[in-house]
Amino acid sequence: MIRFLFRFVGFLFLAAAFTALLYDGTKTIAGSEIYYTPLGATWNAVHSTSLQLLQPAIERHLAVWLWDPVMLNILTAPTWLVLGVVGALLILLGRKKQPLIGYSR
Secondary structure: OHHHHHHHHHHHHHHHHHHHHHHHHHHHHHHOOOOOOEHHHHHHHHOHHHHHHHHHHHHHHOOOOHHHHHHHHHHHOEHHHHHHHHHHHHHHHOOOOOOOOOOOO
16 A cells, blocks of 8 residues: 555656646747756745745754755755656655565575
């Protein structure tokens, strides 16, 4: 059941990544220059309150160094790239185990 949930959410993330890629692609074609939407801008447009609460939560509960180099780089990365990587990882986590061949374990 959990594997199915991982695969399902992974496919949703991949669909969202494809939608973000199409959005950035149409803006690139229309503007005649390369354009991408950072994840932070997309997150701010969808739900800005949770984005504002993310920094104090990470610094207080996890580590102070995790916000500045790690999370800021993720938030400035293209939305389609981050969603695609997360979706692919979830699909890999939810894949079915390969049957063993022969007697080796």
